[in-house]
Amino acid sequence: MNDKKWVVYLVRCSDHTLYCGISNNLNRRLQAHNAGNGARYTRSRRPVQLAGASPEMTKSEALKLEHRIKRFPANQKLQVLTQAENPAAVLKKDLTALGKAIQALEKRLDKLIAALESGEQHEFTGKSNPKSVKVNVAKKAAKAAA
16 A cells, blocks of 8 residues: 555635645545535635645645644745645755854854863853853953053
């Protein structure tokens, strides 16, 4: 049995609202919506047209994505569904954010190392204040130059 046959879909109703659902047979589900046998929400808003669909996934993955999409405002739902279609773009965005966080940590670490090498007493309480380290290092550099 192939578990990866579920899709998440968005349909645009006749009143221009969006409905999100999951199905393991998208064509049959769209016919049901348009026949009035689909979800209660779409019965009075026929006809519906497919606005977008995800790639095939497991039922669990589809339910999770549907829940995530339903939490967004209507103008962002299609974008979230599109991101699900392109996991490489989501991964790239996450890796970029992670890279920036690592760079920020490297800078803080460099400042702390410089402060320790200059003989500055720094109490490590779990919360370091890079601004105070920078100010103290600058003061010591000014004294050494004078």
